[in-house]
Amino acid sequence: MDSLTAARAQMAFSLGFHIIFAALGIGLPLLMVIAEGLWLRTRRPEYLALARKWSKATAVLFAIGAVSGTVLSFELGLLWPHFMEIAGGVFGAAFALEGYAFFLEAIFLGLYLYGWERLRPRVHWLCGVAVAIAGAISGILVLSANAWMQQPVGFAMQGDRVVSVDPVRALFNPAWAVMTTHSTLSVYIASAFGVAAVYAWGYLRGRRDAYQRAALRTALVIGAVAALLQPISGDFNARFVSRFQPTKLAAMEAQFRTQRRAPLRIGGWPDLRTGRVYYAIEIPGGLSFLAYHDPNAVVQGLEEFPRDLWPPVPIVHVAFQLMVGIGLYLVVVAALYWIMAWRRVDPLPRWLLRLLVAAGPLAFLAVQAGWTVTEVGRQPWIIRDVLLTREAVTPVPGVQVTLGGVLAVYAALSATLTWFLLRLVRSPQVPEFPIAPKAFGGGDRAEAGPCDLKS
Amino acid sequence: MRLEELVAGVALLALIAYALLGGADFGGGVWDLLVPTASGRAEEHRVAITRAMGPVWEANHVWLIFVIVLLFTGFPAAYTALSVALFVPLHLALLGIVLRGAAFVFRSPGALVAGRSPLWMHAFRAASILTPLVLGMCLGAISAGRIRVASGRVVSDLWRPWLAPFPVAVGVLALAVSAYLAAVYLTVETEGTVQEDFRRRALGAGAVTAVVAGVTLALALVAAPRFWGSFTGPLDTPIVLGAVVLATLSAWAVYHRRYHLARVAAAGEVVLLLLGWGLAQYPYLIYPHLTLWQAASLPPTLRFILWTLVPGGLLLVPSLWFLFTVFKGRNPTAERAERGGPEAAGETYEAA
Numbered sequence: 001m002d003s004l005t006a007a008r009a010q011m012a013f014s015l016g017f018h019i020i021f022a023a024l025g026i027g028l029p030l031l032m033v034i035a036e037g038l039w040l041r042t043r044r045p046e047y048l049a050l051a052r053k054w055s056k057a058t059a060v061l062f063a064i065g066a067v068s069g070t071v072l073s074f075e076l077g078l079l080w081p082h083f084m085e086i087a088g089g090v091f092g093a094a095f096a097l098e099g100y101a102f103f104l105e106a107i108f109l110g111l112y113l114y115g116w117e118r119l120r121p122r123v124h125w126l127c128g129v130a131v132a133i134a135g136a137i138s139g140i141l142v143l144s145a146n147a148w149m150q151q152p153v154g155f156a157m158q159g160d161r162v163v164s165v166d167p168v169r170a171l172f173n174p175a176w177a178v179m180t181t182h183s184t185l186s187v188y189i190a191s192a193f194g195v196a197a198v199y200a201w202g203y204l205r206g207r208r209d210a211y212q213r214a215a216l217r218t219a220l221v222i223g224a225v226a227a228l229l230q231p232i233s234g235d236f237n238a239r240f241v242s243r244f245q246p247t248k249l250a251a252m253e254a255q256f257r258t259q260r261r262a263p264l265r266i267g268g269w270p271d272l273r274t275g276r277v278y279y280a281i282e283i284p285g286g287l288s289f290l291a292y293h294d295p296n297a298v299v300q301g302l303e304e305f306p307r308d309l310w311p312p313v314p315i316v317h318v319a320f321q322l323m324v325g326i327g328l329y330l331v332v333v334a335a336l337y338w339i340m341a342w343r344r345v346d347p348l349p350r351w352l353l354r355l356l357v358a359a360g361p362l363a364f365l366a367v368q369a370g371w372t373v374t375e376v377g378r379q380p381w382i383i384r385d386v387l388l389t390r391e392a393v394t395p396v397p398g399v400q401v402t403l404g405g406v407l408a409v410y411a412a413l414s415a416t417l418t419w420f421l422l423r424l425v426r427s428p429q430v431p432e433f434p435i436a437p438k439a440f441g442g443g444d445r446a447e448a449g450p451c452d453l454k455s
Numbered sequence: 456m457r458l459e460e461l462v463a464g465v466a467l468l469a470l471i472a473y474a475l476l477g478g479a480d481f482g483g484g485v486w487d488l489l490v491p492t493a494s495g496r497a498e499e500h501r502v503a504i505t506r507a508m509g510p511v512w513e514a515n516h517v518w519l520i521f522v523i524v525l526l527f528t529g530f531p532a533a534y535t536a537l538s539v540a541l542f543v544p545l546h547l548a549l550l551g552i553v554l555r556g557a558a559f560v561f562r563s564p565g566a567l568v569a570g571r572s573p574l575w576m577h578a579f580r581a582a583s584i585l586t587p588l589v590l591g592m593c594l595g596a597i598s599a600g601r602i603r604v605a606s607g608r609v610v611s612d613l614w615r616p617w618l619a620p621f622p623v624a625v626g627v628l629a630l631a632v633s634a635y636l637a638a639v640y641l642t643v644e645t646e647g648t649v650q651e652d653f654r655r656r657a658l659g660a661g662a663v664t665a666v667v668a669g670v671t672l673a674l675a676l677v678a679a680p681r682f683w684g685s686f687t688g689p690l691d692t693p694i695v696l697g698a699v700v701l702a703t704l705s706a707w708a709v710y711h712r713r714y715h716l717a718r719v720a721a722a723g724e725v726v727l728l729l730l731g732w733g734l735a736q737y738p739y740l741i742y743p744h745l746t747l748w749q750a751a752s753l754p755p756t757l758r759f760i761l762w763t764l765v766p767g768g769l770l771l772v773p774s775l776w777f778l779f780t781v782f783k784g785r786n787p788t789a790e791r792a793e794r795g796g797p798e799a800a801g802e803t804y805e806a807a
Contacts, residue, residue, distance in 0.1 A: 060560045066513055067556035071549050073523045077538030078545060084527055085535040089752030092528025093759050099517070099524045100767040106513040107774045111781060114510035118781055165752070167759040396542040396613065409550065413557050416575070420561065 004390050006399040007079040010406050014071055015375075016368055017410050021065030022142075023367055026135040026184075027191020027222075028058045029109070033128035034218055040121060046211040050218065052116075054195075055128075057424060059113050064413065066106065071406075079399065083382050083392035086162055087148075090155045093167035094145035101138035105131055139187060140180040144171055150374065151175035151244060152383045178240045179374070182233045185226045186370060190363040192223030193330060197360020198425055200353045208347055216356075217341070224334035230327055235290070242291035245384065246300045247309065248377035251316035253287050254280075255301045262287040262299035267321055270313045275303070277317075311379045319372035326366035333359050458757040459529075459747040463740070465764065466525040467733040473518035474729055475636065475722050478629070480512045482637025484555065484583020485630070486656060487576075496649060503645045503653075504637075505562075510782040512559065514775070516552075529760055532607070533740040533750035537593070539609040540602040540741075544589045544617045551586030554578045584630060591629025595622030597741055598732070599679035604744035621678035624671040631667050632725060635660040639705065639721045642714040644783070654709055657717070661706045681742060685735035694734065698727035 001009075032054040039047035073095075077084045108130040115124050148154075154170030155162050196219040199212050242249045249255070254270035254277045255262055264287045268280025285295030292299075302310050333355045340348055382389040456464075483504040490497040527534040538545065558579035561572065596602055601616035602609065616622070638657035642650055675683040685691055705720035738746045751757065 063513060063556050063560040066516060067553045070516070070520055070523075070552050073520055073527075074538070074545055074549055077527060077534050078542060081535040081538050084538070085531050088527040088531030088534060089529075089756045092524065092531070092752070093756065093763075095524045096528050096760050096763050097767075099521045100763070100771060102520065103514065103517045103771055104774055106517050107771075107778045110510040110514055110778055115781060162753065165755050167756050394539060394542065395608075396539055398542075398613070402546050405546070405550065409553060413553070416557070416561055416572070 001400055003399050004393045006403045007393045010399060010403040011075060011079055013406055013410065014075055018065065018068040018072055019367060019371060020364060021061050021068060022139060023187035023190045024061045025065040026139050026187045028054055028061065029128060029132040029135055030188065031191065031195060031218060031222065032058060033125060033132050036125050036128060040125060046214040049211055050215055055113055057421065060420060062109055064417065079394055080382060080392040081394050083387060086387060087383060089162060090165050090167065090170045091145040091148040093171045094141045098138050098141035101134045101141060105134040105138055108134065136184060139184060143180045143183045144176045147175035147179040148173045149383050150378055152386055174244065175240065178236045182237050185230045185233055186367050188222055188226040189230060189330060190367045192219045192226065193359045193363035195219040196223055197357045200356035203348065204350060204353045220334060220337050224338055227330045227334050238290050247302065247305050247311060249291060250300060250302045251311045251313045251377055252320040252373060254313055254317045255287065255299055257301040257303050258298060259301060260298045261285045261296050264290060270317050272313060309380060311377050316373055316377045319369040323366050323369040323373060326362045330359055330363060458754055459751045462525065462529040462757050462760050463747050466522055469518050469521045469525060471726055471729045473522060474725055476515035477518055478587060478633040479636040479640050480508050480515055481583045481587045482633035483508050484580050485634040486637055488580040491652060496652065499649050503641055503649055507641060507644050508559065511778060514778060529752055529757055530740055530750040531752060533745050536602065536604050536609050536741055536745060540611055540616055541593050541596065543613055544593050547589045548586055551582040555582035555586060558582060587629045587633045588626040591626035592617045592622040595625030598682045598736060600681065600742040602741050604741065621674045624667065624674050628667045628671050631660060631664040635664050636721055636725065639709060639717050643718050654712065657709045658706065682735050686731060691731050691734050694727050694731040698724050698731060701727060
């Protein structure tokens with residue numbers, strides 16, 4: 001494996017790993033504060049139990065997200081030094097702001113997780129709100145930096161050097177709004193469906209108490225709203241990409257030739273040698289309509305661009321199909337759940353619960369696929385039209401070794417986390433009640449926050 | 456002052472904050488390794504360390520990210536050169552950072568429904584030692600002028616800049632200082648025999664720190680003459696002397712069980728040491744090839760960084776103050792004893 005491939009693999013694995021925890025670190029706090037808010041309003045114990053349990057999951061997932069995010073902030077330079085030499089002073093503005101957001105997130109998360117006993121309930125809840133808001137802002141700012149790599153503006157180069165810069169323009173680059181909306185919705189979708197899957201699984205195995213139902217309902221409120229909004233945001237993205245990043249759009253839809261009334265290809269496998277797509281279902285004019293809201297519009301094909309500037313078409317195409325397919329699946333499943341809930345179907349049918357269980361991992365797969373479309377679709381550029389990925393890679397030999405290390409460490413972490421989360425899910429909820437012994441009829445059940453170590 | 460100096464100053468302050476706070480968290484891992492197993496108080500020690508770190512370690516860790524972001528935004532050429540020249544130790548630091556963070560949450564008993572895994576306990580200790588050690592070695596390599604850059608490209612090899620006596624000494628010094636800070640902080644957050652244990656540990660770590668600091672300075676004379684020259688020059692001498700005075704004061708205060716004073720003095724000592732280091736380093740980011748001006752971004756970016764300090768600081772300072780008063784304001788063990796245990800504490804949440 002050459003250095004470039006190893007560096008790309010290391011970056012891809014580090015990011016793919018981080019994205020899962022980043023998503024949960026933004027999504028779970030929202031669920032957590034909704035549950036605690038409902039507890040404060042309704043005083044129904046299941047909501048407090050949920051807030052407690054979700055805060056325990058958040059404690060671990062956020063920590064993994066924080067350290068894996070640190071890895072990325074170093075890897076940007078370790079793997080792509082020449083990229084950072086150019087980009088650091090331009091898109092760094094987004095990271096400088098993100099630093100504060102992340103700081104606030106970590107501070108208020110510490111207060112939230114360890115403050116159950118020390119803060120008054122409303123203050124405690126507000127700390128949770130601060131975590132949810134700061135987390136979302138932090139994600140938006142990181143995505144803004146990424147959007148700049150897709151749509152680099154706000155600077156001028158002379159040869160290899162940046163000679164003028166406008167950090168605010170770089171921060172609010174044209175791709176900023178569409179990309180951050182899409183990604184923010186996606187992390188709520190993934191977190192909500194991930195949580196719903198856990199409780200649907202419990203429900204299937206016969207746990208149908210108020211706790212289980214409250215969990216499903218809370219998760220699927222967020223999941224349904226975000227999943228329904230996502231196609232609208234997707235439409236904005238598609239039109240944006242078709243205007244500004246034509247090679248990415250062409251790769252997403254495996255559009256080899258420039259075509260009026262370009263069809264939407266569902267599924268299929270693009271063959272680079274023949275420039276054809278096999279086994280796809282084609283909807284005539286579909287792509288033209290989606291990209292330009294006009295079924296007769298002309299869509300630029302890959303043939304317009306030099307062969308060495310094509311992104312890896314099959315990967316981008318398949319990832320795009322996966323993302324869209326799963327997105328639609330999630331809309332349908334959420335709609336079915338709410339129809340059942342509306343009609344007070346009780347208990348929920350087993351087939352729906354199975355669909356919900358599958359929706360959890362699928363939602364995360366969709367996040368990964370969407371990220372693949374964005375980043376692989378940007379190739380061969382690291383900064384589109386400015387710097388090629390292969391020009392940015394580190395001159396240091398031995399990236400293959402560090403890649404192996406990253407894989408080994410993250411595999412060990414994943415195994416431990418899975419084990420931990422399974423234990424957490426299976427642990428009984430009742431003894432988790434931290435407080436309010438009187439309300440729950442017993443004085444000795446009081447349990448402390450994570451910091452309270454009754455050895 | 457010029458823009459470049461202001462941004463570098465901010466980065467230095469963030470680095471100092473990281474050393475004071477994040478450093479102590481790594482020191483906690485050192486004391487987790489050195490719990491008094493024979494005395495039967497090992498568990499109490501672990502509990503004290505975990506309780507001290509739990510609410511704050513993630514916020515403390517963000518200071519490092521802050522330093523990195525300031526470096527790559529404000530001084531991308533330096534960040535790039537360091538990433539290439541210190542490819543190996545920075546990867547090792549990352550290994551330590553990931554393992555320490557993960558192991559802390561996996562081993563933290565309150566978060567664990569499943570009991571502790573010995574493997575992650577070991578990972579926690581090993582990573583807590585590895586991280587300050589290699590980060591200190593990186594600092595040593597930078598100060599000693601062991602990183603070579605020619606026409607924008609790093610020309611020094613993968614190992615030599617940081618695997619040498621002086622960088623190793625700086626690494627060990629960073630580790631010793633971290634352990635010292637942690638022990639001093641822990642005396643404020645414990646009581647009884649455990650407090651006495653940490654008092655003895657603080658005195659021991661203080662003695663080790665003094666010896667290592669002496670050795671490091673002596674090595675600097677040979678291995679980093681320019682650094683030694685500035686560090687003992689007219690500008691730095693008062694600062695270095697101040698650090699020595701504060702170090703002595705903190706040891707004296709620990710010995711006489713005046714722990715709050717010891718905490719302030721120990722922190723002040725580290726602040727002065729790093730300020731002195733920063734001044735000795737000036738105007739170089741990477742001696743002898745990259746000055747602040749050679750490595751800096753263009754003025755609009757530097758101005759942007761400085762402007763973000765205003766809203767950022769307005770949000771950050773009160774939040775940090777809130778975090779630390781809630782969890783560090785009073786001795787947590789004493790507080791629990793006063794209030795009669797977790798049942799009484801529970802009423803806090805029930806009250807409203």
